[in-house]
Amino acid sequence: MKRYLYLVAFGAWVCSHVHGHASTPKDTAKVEKKANFGPLFKNDDVIKLRIVTNIKALQKDRGASPSNHWAELYYARKKKGDLKIPIKLKVRGNFRKAAKNCIFPPLLLDLPQKKDKNSIFERQNRLKLVTHCQSEEYIFNEYLVYRMYNLITNYSFRARIAQVTYEDSAGLQKPVISYAFLLEDEDDMAKRNKAKDYTIKQIPMPRIDSLQMATVAVFEYMIGNTDWSVPYLHNIKLLAPKGGKYPIPVPYDFDHSGIVEAKYAQPAEQLELASVRERLYRGLTYPPALLQQVFARFKAAKPEIYALYQNNPHLKPGYVKRTLRYLDDFYSIIDNPKDVKRLLIYGGGKPQAAGVVIKGLN
Structure with a gap:
């Protein structure tokens, strides 16, 4: 499979201004009552x-x-x-x-x-x-x-x-x-979140809602997905929230992620990864307090996330075992400050690769 990538290096990773607001799954219930979807x-x-x-x-x-x-x-x-x-x-x-x-x-x-x-x-x-x-x-x-x-x-x-x-x-x-x-x-999806479509391209990650951008970046790291780009809106949808100043990113198309295990999925050569199962954090460097806020969401959802795999009758036992082990590795990383610093802040020794912007595939 030949993949065509258009690459641009980030000028800087450090996000000097943190901005954002939280939205948990419980929040939608109020909206659902008012609007019938x-x-x-x-x-x-x-x-x-x-x-x-x-x-x-x-x-x-x-x-x-x-x-x-x-x-x-x-x-x-x-x-x-x-x-x-x-x-x-x-x-x-x-x-x-x-x-x-x-x-x-x-x-x-x-x-x-x-x-x-x-x-x-x-x-x-x-x-x-x-x-x-x-x-x-x-x-x-x-x-x-x-x-x-x-x-x-x-x-x-x-x-x-x-x-x-x-x-x-x-x-x-x-x-x-x-x-x-x-x-x-x-x-x-936008209406459910009281937002509108935001179609402007070439918006760098520092200008995106920090909390939601960090959430997306950590999630993509969790599932082993590098096939996304905010500036080029590649497998990312941007929302303009009502009364909000910063766009909110929503990821989609996860078939090239390591957790899916599609045989056709291959990482871009420029990312220097052995396979899509090898994780690489491609987000910004956020303050520890913000990352901990994001990690708290993932930890709170852990029992329900594991249950998705443990209780699904359509999955093969071997895949369930491998996936839970893959998720175990992720949770052990975010529980270890040294691993967070090494893998999510310093890019696991591949900061240049982590900063590559992928426009998309043909």
């Missing part, structure tokens, strides 16, 4: 979907400007039978869109404005569908990363696992059944 992401039960479309035409449409494809979405209801919703599908993504990388591309679901009020898709208009790429295991592995970050902060995308049957409307291919997960719409 629909039932889709209110629980984590696996939902069963059926998508009928021209599969061959959809899979071939992986160019720079994919077209919309008409489709029918069927949602299996327990009592009233399947609910049919006419939708439009579009191939999306970057790395996973390429046929050489993924068997089935990720999709964007465009739902009609008017839908059955009793539908699970009530108030949902656009949804990303993260489909099976090379292995169905990666779906659950990446889905749980989103769930982990939900436990850390409300400034995160919600996700829901689905078992999807893909049927070819042309009748040329046999139905394919695979797991996938639906991802919360960007606008809905």
Whole structure:
């Protein structure tokens, strides 16, 4: 796999002005009562979907400007039978869109404005569908990363696992059944957090909300992910909070993280890492008090984070064991001031690599 990186060195790491505010998962409950975001992401039960479309035409449409494809979405209801919703599908993504990388591309679901009020898709208009790429295991592995970050902060995308049957409307291919997960719409995530979209690029990390930026950087370190960039908005969404002065970062696309264990994931050569399982902190140098505030969030969420893996029946025992050990290593680091100083402040001996800005992949 060839990866194209556009690199820029940071001029300085030290953030001289600390700014930010906290948002914990409990805060969202107040907002949810006032604003109805629909039932889709209110629980984590696996939902069963059926998508009928021209599969061959959809899979071939992986160019720079994919077209919309008409489709029918069927949602299996327990009592009233399947609910049919006419939708439009579009191939999306970057790395996973390429046929050489993924068997089935990720999709964007465009739902009609008017839908059955009793539908699970009530108030949902656009949804990303993260489909099976090379292995169905990666779906659950990446889905749980989103769930982990939900436990850390409300400034995160919600996700829901689905078992999807893909049927070819042309009748040329046999139905394919695979797991996938639906991802919360960007606008809905912003509204849920009383914020708006912030699309200006080339915003350096020192100008981002310090508490939330540190939270993102520590989380990316926790999961072994270096495939992100704030200035280039690569796998990072920025929000403009209501009444807030500084943008808030929200990470997404975690398939290249070490914790997911995707075989295709490779670190950039410039980062000098042996594999994506090797962690590298790529955030700013924050004051110890701020880092301790961030660490406290992760420590408080630790039991629930471990439970995500221990209680998931879809994960292989070997993967659960390796993942819990990987998380143990992270927690032992943030519990040790010397390790924090060595790995998160001094970059583990690779400060130049840690300061590399990655624009993105082709």
